[in-house]
Amino acid sequence: MTAISTFCPGCGQPAILRVMHGILKEKKVEEKAVLGLDIGCSLLAWDYLPINTFQTHHGRVVATMVGYKKAKPDSVSIAYAGDGGAYAIGFQSLLWAAIRDEPVTVIVNNNAVYAMTGGQTAPTTMIGQKTSTSPAGSDQMPVNGPELIRNLNKDAYIARTTMTDMKELKGHLEKAFEAQAQGHFSLVEVLSFCPTNWKVMGAELRAYVERMQETFPLGTF
């Protein structure tokens, strides 16, 4: 374990991970928790927190953590993925975990790009958003994961929040872990800064996330 962050300065992911870790500590389930990591910048969490982590292939974190939960039903099984890992390459296994109401908690870090590989257009890239593969602005309809999954499972806890509001983020993650404890699927999508690929800094980061909320409304679904 090391507390040294390898995330870029200003990245949203350390804040999400720290809030999540705080809840596990408060509930004294740190030792029972396993954080499964997708490929993408989420993998930089592998040694960020003093909890066990599990590195999976790209798009396979939900399936892996479903399997882990089946093997260890007393565990707190967490799948941490980017928007690309969750809603593109891993979409099929995510949808089936939701349909089957698998008792795992999925946290999706939505930065609206494929960050680790250079900021390409992702399933969550917004109409008009400029990326390295859509320099004139994307014309592709984005995927609204929580809204879609809500229609597949009425018992799951499904929410979208933002790392700019730690209190809300904490509340949603707490409810997601409670849903898992009660035997239900849960997913919290978190709108999150990626200064490196958005090419913005400081106050502009918050403004970017506010614009994201026009496409990705916050709340419980």
Ligand SMILES: Cc1ncc(C[n+]2csc(CCOP(=O)(O)OP(=O)(O)O)c2C)c(N)n1
């Ligand atoms: C099977 C496979 N396809 C493609 C890649 C290349 N790849 C690695 S990370 C990544 C993008 C990840 O984007 P996202 O899931 O949104 O996470 P982020 O980096 O934005 O946090 C891609 C395409 C890979 N590692 N494996």
Ligand code: SF4
């Ligand atoms: S590229 Fe973006 S998401 Fe990845 S660590 Fe840097 S700021 Fe964070």
Ligand SMILES: [Mg+2]
């Ligand atoms: Mg991403």
